[in-house]
Amino acid sequence: MARIRVGISRCLLGDGVRYDGGHKRDGLLLEVLGDLVEWVPVCPEVECGLPVPREPMRLEGAAESPHLVTVSTGIDLTDRMSSWIRVRMEEPDLMGLCGFVFKSRSPSCGLRGVDVLDARSGRTPVGSGLFAQAFMARFPRVPVEEEGRLRDPGHREVFIGRLLRPSPAEPRPRHRLADRSSMVGPEAGREGESGR
Numbered sequence: 600m601a602r603i604r605v606g607i608s609r610c611l612l613g614d615g616v617r618y619d620g621g622h623k624r625d626g627l628l629l630e631v632l633g634d635l636v637e638w639v640p641v642c643p644e645v646e647c648g649l650p651v652p653r654e655p656m657r658l659e660g661a662a663e664s665p666h667l668v669t670v671s672t673g674i675d676l677t678d679r680m681s682s683w684i685r686v687r688m689e690e691p692d693l694m695g696l697c698g699f700v701f702k703s704r705s706p707s708c709g710l711r712g713v714d715v716l717d718a719r720s721g722r723t724p725v726g727s728g729l730f731a732q733a734f735m736a737r738f739p740r741v742p743v744e745e746e747g748r749l750r751d752p753g754h755r756e757v758f759i760g761r762l763l764r765p766s767p768a769e770p771r772p773r774h775r776l777a778d779r780s781s782m783v784g785p786e787a788g789r790e791g792e793s794g795r
Contacts, residue, residue: 602637603762606699606734608708609642611746616642620652623702625746631755639692643707643730647683649676658706658715662726665715667706680707680729687730688737696741698762701731703745710735710745 610617613624645651654672658665666677687693701708709728716723727735735743742761748754 602635603697604639604695605632605636605762606639606641606693606696608700608702608705608746609640609645610702611700612638612640614640614642616645616651618644618651618653618655623746628700628746628749632759636697639696641687641693641730643680643683643687643728646687647676647680656706658713658726658728659718660715661717662715662724665726665729667729677729684730684733688733693734693738696738698742698744698758699734699738700749701728701743701745703747705731707731710743 608623610621610623611625611628613622615622617623644653644656654669654674656667656669656676659668660666666675667680668675668677701710703709704713705728706713707728707730710731711727712725713728714723715726726732731743734741742758744754744758749758
């Protein structure tokens, strides 16, 4: 049976691509979905040419159009990341994905609730990571979720149901993913630190 192709933030697979050389392997996610989906891993920071390890980054400015800036040295990497994103969005492995699981709170991959430092007002509004925001704009009909919310059985069941729902443009094969949505397991590590 053909596997469903689902994008995923690469650190969630256990690859040491985070700013500190670590990972955020999500054992529950991989156990529930791993043998039924074909993961398509993406790490925006590494793919745009940043090293591992690297200086942590954060979002600064307006929540609707933030800049990606290194925490200590204040280097603005927005143009570099944006240029990579424009090319990446058109690459074949992202076409036809049935879903995407993003790393929460990441300045590149967080879907919601990512801190955005507004130096002028001193406030910290929240927004989305640059890659996640661009992905949702480019592929608005593809189901997306963060790994943290998928630890909740209800959110997981809804997400799996959306993965199984065929798109009018491209019918998808039937899978037995729904049986996996009610599985429980140990939590897959803490939420991310301030640096990504």
